[in-house]
Amino acid sequence: MATSPSSSAQQARQVLGSRLDEIRKHAGLSGPALAALCGWHKSKVSRIANAVTPPSEADIRAWAAHCGAEDQIPDLIASLRTVEGMWVEWRRQTHGGLRAIQAAFVSLYEKTRHMRTYSCWLLPGPVQIRPYAESIMRTVQLRDGLIDDVEAATDARLERQRYLYEGNHTYAFLIEESVLRCTVVDNDTMAAQLGHLLTIGGLPNVSLGIIPMSTNRTHWPCESFGIFDDQLVNVELVSTEVTIRQPREIALYDQRFKILSSQAKRGPDARKLITKALDALA
Known part of the structure; x- marks a missing residue:
């Protein structure tokens, strides 16, 4: 993913990760609990939230669905596409x-x-x-x-x-x-x-x-x-x-x-x- 001196796609990814983490916390789920619901390795939630691992569209859909935030899926996916293609x-x-x-x-x-x-x-x-x-x-x-x-x-x-x-x-x-x-x-x-x-x-x-x-x-x-x-x-x-x-x-x-x-x-x-x-x- 391209970066530049003026702006960084990694920073944009961090914003998305933080937003997903807020959704998880609002749902009252721990990271390992959400990972278990999604069928992921227990560390995947933390890696996405901290912008270590970029999420896929399927990851975002599963994350939001298990947190009761289905209404936010379109906007979250739009954010993901922005991160992937903005810079x-x-x-x-x-x-x-x-x-x-x-x-x-x-x-x-x-x-x-x-x-x-x-x-x-x-x-x-x-x-x-x-x-x-x-x-x-x-x-x-x-x-x-x-x-x-x-x-x-x-x-x-x-x-x-x-x-x-x-x-x-x-x-x-x-x-x-x-x-x-x-x-x-x-x-x-x-x-x-x-x-x-x-x-x-x-x-x-x-x-x-x-x-x-x-x-x-x-x-x-x-x-x-x-x-x-x-x-x-x-x-x-x-x-x-x-x-x-x-x-x-x-x-x-x-x-x-x-x-x-x-x-x-x-x-x-x-x-x-x-x-x-x-x-x-x-």
Whole structure:
């Protein structure tokens, strides 16, 4: 199971083990007693609770059933799947280049009806113009010493954008004003990108919110993330990409999006902030 300097799958496994142990204690069962009911070796309950041995779905079903917690089985299994698949090392993921990563998201964008994206570093992928996207991926390719498939990767990223204009898809983009001021590309490209953002903000299926730098923050910025319907959250960190499918954690990101969204400017006020960033480039 992959680990990273910023976050650890082992820690996530420990959280799941602790939760299972709380269920056992609430049922009034000792570890050996639960193991006997499940037909396991007497030490297995302790190994799972202390994150020494990862449980299987069958283990979780048996554990919860014998503790009278059948109603928690779906959420526990979702937690297990999150532990198993949430941490993907960036290096391992990009081993074959950047195109495969970008292409892998096309089908997800196609089946997602409502996407919400919060961005604190870069403009979100669905609104990026080709020069902006290509420049960002070129930086990653050179920084990490990857094979040069930047042009193909850019094509794959732009392929997702067609769902802005076709099908029954809606988008909510929430962007920190500092992202508009962060010239990670040359000024001409950034100016064209901000102009494109103004156009995207006028689409009928798009909600665009800009959080001003001057806002008296009730909640500080967090990592950039995307919520795909209510099924999946994708979070990109420095060294890993996190995929979250656990309902309770998806709900936390949904809550954070709503809180941050309440601090955003929209409509003419959002356009003014984008226009000010454009004027600053000049």
